[in-house]
Amino acid sequence: MEPKKRRLAVLAAIIEHYVEYGEPVGSKTLAELLGGVSSATVRNDMAALAEGGYLDQPHTSAGRIPSQRGYRMYVDQLMRHRALPEDLTRYIDLELSGYSMDPDRFLSHAAQMLSGMTHMAVVTTAPSAEDACITGVELMRTGRSSCLIILMLSPAVLKSRMCRFNAELTDGELDTFRHVLRSELCSRRASEINLRAINRLRERLSELSDIAEPLLTAVREAAREGSSAQVMLDGQARLLAHSDFDDRALRGLLSFLSDRERLGRLLSDCHQSLNVCIGTELGHDELSQASIIASRYRSGHGASGWMGVIGPTRMNYSGIIPCIEYFSSAVGRIMSALECDARC
Template sequence: MELAARKQKILSAIVESFIRTGEPVGSKSLINEAELDVSSATVRNEMADLTNKGFLVQPHTSAGRVPTEQAYRYYVDNIMKVTPVSQSGREYIETTLYRSADSPESILQGASDLISQLTDLASVATTPDGEESRVHRISFVQTGSHTAMAVVIASNGIIKTKLFRCEFLITPEILEVFDKALNKTFSGVKLSSINQPFIQTAAARFGELSLFMPGVLMAIMDGAKSAREISVCHSGYTRLMFAPDIDFLTARGVIEFLNNEHDLASMLENLPIDTSVSIGYENSRTELAQSSVVSTRYAVDGKPSGVLAVVGPVRMDYDRVISILESVADTVGTLIGELTDIDFY
């Protein structure tokens, strides 16, 4: 539904005022805020028409109007202009995230913490999808006379470690043999291809050497499986308990869903590649029927990768949230991209 210019101006002023104050908006205050050169009667008529069209509701007979989910949807799609984060803001984001740039997981946890801090809302972030990733390098760290750790380094920067045990005494020379033989076999192989049949085929190639490798091969298979699974980093869930427009029971239901990492990751991965806003009942989960989810994807080496998202009440500052998300996503993509370029050999 397309609205005339004056109706758009009135709706925009109401939405922005309500986001800022949480108070119903009356016609008199609206004239000043929207700088309308019309009478109060004209504004009241326009507000009545917007109410009839489903954009506004009047909580009480004597009160002003408040926007509906339909109003927020129209505002986000047709009126709102996203203001980019300032240069000083971008520098703050970059400086903050560089402090935790040791691994994709630490970068994403830092990003989630930062987004929650800047928006005062709950935030989530997913690790890069590992289905198309490959083994970049396998390393070994001795942890005991009969134990060592296999370190699987994937092309998407994800690093997973798995302990293994051998019946024989492990020496640096043995680990060097493992390193040379296993990197020759696994380097460049897709993580999704490293399954039981692949391991059995690899063991057959090693001949007698495979007698020393069952624990090592299983550790690599488990590490590759973990590296391709999507993990969720999160921050600020308890902020939802104090959000003014979400009651306690609703907030508890939202937090319970967010703590279900499998279902949450599935929902996030099905979100659009571009920045998106799901408002109230538009969300695929009933637990989020009174919430909004704003999401974007960070890109690694120019390819869309994991998701950054904010979860909060429908009455949120969408312009500010989107600008923060997109700025953080740019820095996250750069930092993870730099990690994937590191030569681990």
């Protein structure tokens, strides 16, 4: 093997072994992993990689660990790309489809699943805009006295609320609600659904005033949420289980994650469909020991949101990347289908 290729193989082996076991890697272990290479040759390669800034040595007598530059080289050039097993993708699809009737809970459930599979924190953003226009309304019966209201907003944002009435709801009453909401709300900005607009709806539904109030409350809440940015975080407690963070770094990371505005800006600065940012690349001191893998999902009509996995720089990049890519693809696919159902 050519010296350059061998050194890259050494770097990849160090990173994959360190990611799995969390211990510095020595030349003897590497020689056994690579096979056909002497410990002396491996030591020379490790020295060259350390000189190039790809490896660090935490203690004089210890083995080597990847540096931030080493992780970057691994992600960009050395990592083996793999697809998720078919049985896992079927499981993900089945679990997500069970929440597809409720867009808001659906996105939250997707984040919970992704956090559980990766053992990392997960941040998600729902596409929204101050000038979002209501392009569709749907009411779906969920019980004798309950229904789900879904507002479709441009650009392709879905907001939903559950309505529970104080009496049994007939099909005729449901049709009346649907007709009035569509005629009053479609083509209006979500930010315009204020008290005056709700009073207008109340007048139109005066014959059903004894049961209409829960619906009017749900409409205003969904419209208000649709006109503001939404950043959700799940699984931050999982970061406590990672020994890679020292106490100061962990406190800084958790403090940063508690600021939804900063977290949202961090994702909005991503420019590619898949972004892997490592340590100081993130541009925040609080994130210097962390990495973020962010994948964009597209929910139709060009609208998009983000799913991001947050954890220590010692994370399983080759396993997490295909996982988040599949989740973001599935989320976009299911949300696009929901938009079609909710369109006026």
